[in-house]
Amino acid sequence: MTISDARATQLARLGFAARGLVYLLVGWFAVDAAMRGGTIADNQGAIGSLADEKLGVVILAIVAAGLLGYAIWRLTEAIADPERIMQDAKGAVKRIGHVVSGVAHLILAWTAARLALHPATGSGGRSPGDDSARDWTAWLLSVPLGRFLVAAVAIGILAAALMQAQKAWKGNFIRDLHNDSSLPSYVCTMGRLGYGARAVVFAIVAGFFAVAAWQSHATEAGGMADALAMLQDQPGGKWLLAATGIGLGLFGVYSFIEARFRRVSVRIPG
Structure with a gap:
């Protein structure tokens, strides 16, 4: 049995909404911490924090389905190239980014599905992604040329940060929405602030992996929560963390808008 293109497209839209909910929660936790x-x-x-909420199992199941749909969309974009972006090096990098995004959302979908089936294992707001980052870094460092592989990860994350920053600066992502010219200007502003906040977080995470590669120590690697904690530890960190949290929350709101207005068409190869 195969999922239809139309159903996959609906799941991709649900995925934008699920991503929006996740980023709203991340932003809320950051502002609350600040x-x-x-x-x-x-x-x-x-x-994981959803597991303890009323109807948490139902919400987690919906989030898992949505994130799975989003992952399928990203991966089919990379494999089938429906936008015909594989024309130059820039297009190749974009397709690689689609693969990374697809895999990342598959992991998040699995996390939500596992918690829906076993809600007692909820993280309670902890950040297992940081531990996973260090575990994977340790494994990479244990293989031949491991330091170079970790350095490659750092470069890839830095490239993602630059792409987020470019979107924040140019605001051209708004063209991906239906009737983009008729939408209020604050929609683009929210997206720009959201992408800017993601760029900051990604850049810090890239720095963690660069240090891990340089020192050959997996403990130097880290994820999103470590990046936010680093902001909090800086002079004026309370306000840096709060501002970044607000930006991530706005990215969540923009993701909800994308769920409604984003041009999405999933074509399952076969």
Whole structure:
């Protein structure tokens, strides 16, 4: 049995909404940590926090389905190249980015599905993604040319950060929405602030992996929550963390808008 193109497209739209919910939670945890000393959470930690909520199992199941649909969309974009972007090196990099995004959302979908089936294992707002980053880095460092592989990961994440920054600067992502010219200007502003916040977080994570490669120590690697914690530790860190959290939350809101207005068409190869 194969999933239809139309159903996959609907799941991809649900995926934007699921991503929006996750980023809203990440942003909330960051602002709460800045203002009230709460716990910082990454994407997986934010998903885990849903397990203890009323109807948490149902919400997690919906989030898992949506993130799976989003992952399928990204991976089919990379494999089938429906936008015909594989014309030059820039297009090749974009397709690689689609693969990375697809795999990342598959992991998040698996996390949500596992918690829906076993809600007692919820993270309670902790950040298992940071531990996973260090575990994978340790494994990479144990293989031949491991330091170069970790350095390659750092370069890839830095490239992603630059792409996010470019979107924030140019605001051309708004063209991916239906009737983009008729949408209020604040929609683009929210997206730009959201992409800017992601660029900051990705750049810090890239720095973690660069240091891990340079020192050949997996403990130097880290993920989103570690990046947010680093911001908090800087002079004026309370406000840096709060501002970044607000930006990530706005990215979540923009993701909800994408769920409604994004041009999405999934074509399953076969």
